[in-house]
Amino acid sequence: MNVADLPTPCLVLDQDRFERNVARLKSHLNPFGVSFRPHLKTAKSIDVARRVMSGAEGPAMVSTLREAEYYASYGVRDLVYGVGITPAKLARVAEIQNRTGAKVTVILDSLEQAEATVAWGRGARLAAMIEVDCDGSRSGVASTDASQLVAIARVLTTGGVELRGVMTHAGGSYRAANADELAIAVENERHAVVSAAMILRDDGLPCPITSLGSTRTALAAADLSGVSEVRAGVYMFADLVHCGMGTCIVDDIAVSVMATVIGHRRDKGWIMIDAGWMALSRDRGTRSQAIDQGYGLVCDVAGTAYPDLLVLDTNQEHGLVGIRGGSGGVLPDLPVGSPVRILPNHACATCAQHASYQVVRGTEVVGQWPRISGW
Amino acid sequence: MNVADLPTPCLVLDQDRFERNVARLKSHLNPFGVSFRPHLKTAKSIDVARRVMSGAEGPAMVSTLREAEYYASYGVRDLVYGVGITPAKLARVAEIQNRTGAKVTVILDSLEQAEATVAWGRGARLAAMIEVDCDGSRSGVASTDASQLVAIARVLTTGGVELRGVMTHAGGSYRAANADELAIAVENERHAVVSAAMILRDDGLPCPITSLGSTRTALAAADLSGVSEVRAGVYMFADLVHCGMGTCIVDDIAVSVMATVIGHRRDKGWIMIDAGWMALSRDRGTRSQAIDQGYGLVCDVAGTAYPDLLVLDTNQEHGLVGIRGGSGGVLPDLPVGSPVRILPNHACATCAQHASYQVVRGTEVVGQWPRISGW
Numbered sequence: 147m148n149v150a151d152l153p154t155p156c157l158v159l160d161q162d163r164f165e166r167n168v169a170r171l172k173s174h175l176n177p178f179g180v181s182f183r184p185h186l187k188t189a190k191s192i193d194v195a196r197r198v199m200s201g202a203e204g205p206a207m208v209s210t211l212r213e214a215e216y217y218a219s220y221g222v223r224d225l226v227y228g229v230g231i232t233p234a235k236l237a238r239v240a241e242i243q244n245r246t247g248a249k250v251t252v253i254l255d256s257l258e259q260a261e262a263t264v265a266w267g268r269g270a271r272l273a274a275m276i277e278v279d280c281d282g283s284r285s286g287v288a289s290t291d292a293s294q295l296v297a298i299a300r301v302l303t304t305g306g307v308e309l310r311g312v313m314t315h316a317g318g319s320y321r322a323a324n325a326d327e328l329a330i331a332v333e334n335e336r337h338a339v340v341s342a343a344m345i346l347r348d349d350g351l352p353c354p355i356t357s358l359g360s361t362r363t364a365l366a367a368a369d370l371s372g373v374s375e376v377r378a379g380v381y382m383f384a385d386l387v388h389c390g391m392g393t394c395i396v397d398d399i400a401v402s403v404m405a406t407v408i409g410h411r412r413d414k415g416w417i418m419i420d421a422g423w424m425a426l427s428r429d430r431g432t433r434s435q436a437i438d439q440g441y442g443l444v445c446d447v448a449g450t451a452y453p454d455l456l457v458l459d460t461n462q463e464h465g466l467v468g469i470r471g472g473s474g475g476v477l478p479d480l481p482v483g484s485p486v487r488i489l490p491n492h493a494c495a496t497c498a499q500h501a502s503y504q505v506v507r508g509t510e511v512v513g514q515w516p517r518i519s520g521w
Numbered sequence: 522m523n524v525a526d527l528p529t530p531c532l533v534l535d536q537d538r539f540e541r542n543v544a545r546l547k548s549h550l551n552p553f554g555v556s557f558r559p560h561l562k563t564a565k566s567i568d569v570a571r572r573v574m575s576g577a578e579g580p581a582m583v584s585t586l587r588e589a590e591y592y593a594s595y596g597v598r599d600l601v602y603g604v605g606i607t608p609a610k611l612a613r614v615a616e617i618q619n620r621t622g623a624k625v626t627v628i629l630d631s632l633e634q635a636e637a638t639v640a641w642g643r644g645a646r647l648a649a650m651i652e653v654d655c656d657g658s659r660s661g662v663a664s665t666d667a668s669q670l671v672a673i674a675r676v677l678t679t680g681g682v683e684l685r686g687v688m689t690h691a692g693g694s695y696r697a698a699n700a701d702e703l704a705i706a707v708e709n710e711r712h713a714v715v716s717a718a719m720i721l722r723d724d725g726l727p728c729p730i731t732s733l734g735s736t737r738t739a740l741a742a743a744d745l746s747g748v749s750e751v752r753a754g755v756y757m758f759a760d761l762v763h764c765g766m767g768t769c770i771v772d773d774i775a776v777s778v779m780a781t782v783i784g785h786r787r788d789k790g791w792i793m794i795d796a797g798w799m800a801l802s803r804d805r806g807t808r809s810q811a812i813d814q815g816y817g818l819v820c821d822v823a824g825t826a827y828p829d830l831l832v833l834d835t836n837q838e839h840g841l842v843g844i845r846g847g848s849g850g851v852l853p854d855l856p857v858g859s860p861v862r863i864l865p866n867h868a869c870a871t872c873a874q875h876a877s878y879q880v881v882r883g884t885e886v887v888g889q890w891p892r893i894s895g896w
Contacts, residue, residue: 153609153610153613153896154607154609154896155896156896187837187838209799209837209838210799210838228838229783229795229838229839230783230784230793230795230857231783232529232781232782232783232795232857232858233857233858234528234529234781234858235528238528254784255784256784256785256857258856258857258858259783259784259857262857262858282789284793284836284839284841285783285784285786285793285839317836406607406609407607408604408605408606408607408634408660409605409629409630409631409634409660410631411660414657418605418659418660420604420605420607423804423870424584424585424873425896427803428802428803428804428805428867428870429798429803430803430805461659461692462562462584462869462870463562463584463585463603463604464604464659464660466659481633482607482608482631482633482634482637483607483608483609483633483637492803494837495798495803495837498799498874499873500895501894501895519876520875520876521528521529521530521531521800
């Protein structure tokens, strides 16, 4: 089947681009001798997971227990659930572990969580990592807060919970405005886990894993001394937000939404398509970047971008396509029924609106990979 | 079960508020003697649909053929698919009609679409409405463009497609800044369909239905002369965007996302929760309103809003809760594990991130209603 014959809207995955992105990060990390733990929240697909993990059993990172359950059911054995654990979720963690034999490591950054995990976990073979903050963007113990780090670690180890190590995520690196700021973010991320690990080890506590990562810092890493594990997720698909940060180029973007022209407003310079925010997501990550890409960049059916053609606005199932303001671009001639492909602001958000990938090589549909959703 | 015991994140529907919203629009429209065609794209649930439709067989509006298929399979007989039709979708329209006995009326605004529908439709009992523009916001023939309206209508009627009438949607009414501007939007919407219908009827063409609607204009309608049918969707659930426009109050909002506190950044004044943009959606509709509600207003487990407590930012599965800037509000004491409920910017977008509603009366869970998704 040709991609132009797919019912629209639908999510298309360009397998060549995807494989190129995967190979690129792999070859970048290879010289460092670190373990790679892909974040599977972008993909939510075992077919994708098998092509990005180092082996069939992992390791891998997930963002929901639904993902943990799903990947574990397909034989992935080493999973980290990357959202701070709450006591009410521990029963499900234990249940997934018992049923599948996988280890589902939880993360935490407070004594409350450590104590709740210990209280719940006696006999349940729970494992945890301590989340460390490296840039003030989200959660995590300050990497210099030795007393807090040691106190959490002691509660876990004396309470029978396996302490696997420390982890951080340089979410703040997405705000780095140039190479120098990015280099600082990269080094802060490394420094945070290495410092935290040193504090624990100096106190005689175990810390086998020192884990860090984000797509941007992973691709920019130049020194990973003391780091045992790198994580990344979006790198496998790429998106316009990452183009805006210089992490990739438009021709790297492996996911797009196929849509069909449903009408024209020639008085307004608009082409209407059948992909609105439901198919593209409401993500407008490029809004705050130097180049605002609207709700996405419009490509022809083969995935080549039309110059300055954007989805300017969306309703639930309507997309309003037009020329980027001030660009002097020209609206292509696209009659009702014409297929187009839209490159997304944010791969994670756009993919999440769809139940499967239509996998293509060039314009030939070569497969369909299901995705999961929910919690 | 108590709402506090639900696994999080999840979507909660307050049945009392929902029923009150439904009754409110019904009693507002009752004196006008119009037919009501609820837009079921917000709900995507037959359990909701049965409580908002005038009867078990409809009428109703849908935004995808997947919705049409789903509602038709539950006995809804009169459905309008509210996104401009493309030739490639006609086979599925006919298939749904043949299999279920429902009528799935398509909409169109061009000769190209009319000709394609006729070309495809011979013998297939297709029905169509002509979409008319009333405010330059989206699709539609200009309501004064008699030659285009008549030309489309003639192609349909001579080609054996049932012409059911004309419809418009005052999407632009969402931009009305005050009561006067809203009154103009309401009247423009009415005027557009009534004018278009008159053009067709003057030419001897059939136009049984004159259909208009949006939640905002439906609730504000004061004169519906010449209008046979009103449509609305979001009214059933309400949301913060509609509060910002004055269409409803916060205590009308019937949908919320249950979340759990997963940690604190006391140095930053943040409470971390396990609902990020995946659970809340990326919709930030209040960003451009007078009161920006962030990613949502935070309530206690019973659904009462904490003063000035917002989801300030989100990652995929993390929400960052804090006090509205400049409000002088005080962060409530919410330990790890505490349940909260988040009122959404945009009901359609937030609900779409979930596979079911947890239906509550007060804080008691009284049911679970599945939702559909996809196309």
